[in-house]
Amino acid sequence: MTDETKHSIDDNEMANLSFFGQVYNRFIIEDSYRNQLLNHLEQDSVPHYGFVFNDNHRINENIKHLDSGSYAHVYRLFEPNKMLKFEHKNHIRNPVIIKMIPLLAEELLQRLTDFHRISSYNDVHNECIIQRTLSQLNGRYQHSDGRIYMCTTFPRLFRSTLIRGPLGSCFDVQTNNNDDDDNVDDNEEGLPFMNNVSDEFNLTDQIPQEYMMLVMEDCGLPITDCLQQIKPLACVSIVKQLIIGLMIAETVFQFEHRDLHGGNVLVQTTNKTMIHYIMRNRTFSLPSYGCMIKIIDTTFSRIRIGQTVYHKQLSYLFTSDNLSSSKSEQDRTYERMNQLVTSNDQHWKQYHPQTNVIWIEYIIGKILRLLTPVDGQLAVESNSNNVKSRTATTNHVIRLLTNYTKLTDNCSSATELFDKIVAVANRNNDDLCRIRFH
Structure with a gap:
């Protein structure tokens, strides 16, 4: 040239x-x-x-x-x-x-x-x-380790x-x-x-x-624009799709998104009953309940390809001029990420997969606030069989996602969070949106 x-x-x-x-x-x-x-x-x-x-x-x-x-x-x-x-x-x-x-x-x-x-x-x-x-x-995708990986989480x-x-x-x-x-x-x-x-x-x-x-x-609509139309079971699938996609990207590329607010998680309808993944040559699947997500906008992201790291220096985001005085949940999530990365003289170039967990917790929180009544109590079951079934499912989903939030407290990566969710589901014999290994 x-x-x-x-x-x-x-x-x-x-x-x-x-x-x-x-x-x-x-x-x-x-x-x-x-x-x-x-x-x-x-x-x-x-x-x-x-x-x-x-x-x-x-x-x-x-x-x-x-x-x-x-x-x-x-x-x-x-x-x-x-x-x-x-x-x-x-x-x-x-x-x-x-x-x-x-x-x-x-x-x-x-x-x-x-x-x-x-x-x-x-x-x-x-x-x-x-x-x-x-x-x-x-x-x-065949990684340098010789094993195959696949997910449809990214556009x-x-x-x-x-x-x-x-x-x-x-x-x-x-x-x-x-x-x-x-x-x-x-x-x-x-x-x-x-x-x-x-x-x-x-x-x-x-x-x-x-x-x-x-x-x-x-890739569809931002989850913030369509969350009210998403059924409770689909909410569980969305959270698991998010975790699995980040887990695979972490494993293959040491990937961190670093800006996974609701506008960057898109939802589209799908006719596929199951969504299939490959992790280290092992195939597994997840019920879609009619929804498939895509993670977009890698402006702030960090990735490692071979021995080269690509990232954006984000320190300027946390100056007094850029921080909001309103302290919204999203602002607090940014600050948590900043404290994690910059503690002990760490740098944005380094790998901090716990940032993915912080944003997963943020998305789960958004879903829970929609599903949970204003008084914070689980819904009371009605005498009607149909209403009773829907209420029981919603309450089950709320308890499940609340437990996922608790699991994030001690997780250092989406990969670790995935392993804990699978272990808990197996221990409790919980078939709700179960991940199926083939």
């Missing part, structure tokens, strides 16, 4: 830049992490938006803004075959999710302290590697491409707002999103903003 092909803009455009514009652009093209990202993506150049999308009159009907987090906008694309110009696009027949992440050079991020809430090329390079690696677990990544803007009008969040935005749980939102960094320096007409575009499978 030559230096010329790595440029954000061509020589003719460069000649028309102001002095500050040339300096800004130089930071971008000399960012070593940007070059690493392009090499990882096997890109010889950064294509313009128009070379990636068919920006015709139908695209506005086929794309919908879903959410905006601290670092990215997320959209659903209903007809990817018609809207995307990718090779092999015919393999993507169902609706997909597009995540757009604006980028800034590492050195500029270090100098501009107001831009913590935007991704560097290094951050996105790590996220792409983590997403692509976890995506492989959907098939029979399939179809495409990752570095592109340059400006983006088409279909990506204008103001004209594609989700109708349900007013119902979003405030505790699940990130800080304000910086859409276009060059706007801040009045360079929009001079230097195109670069974006990382991730195209992945549509």
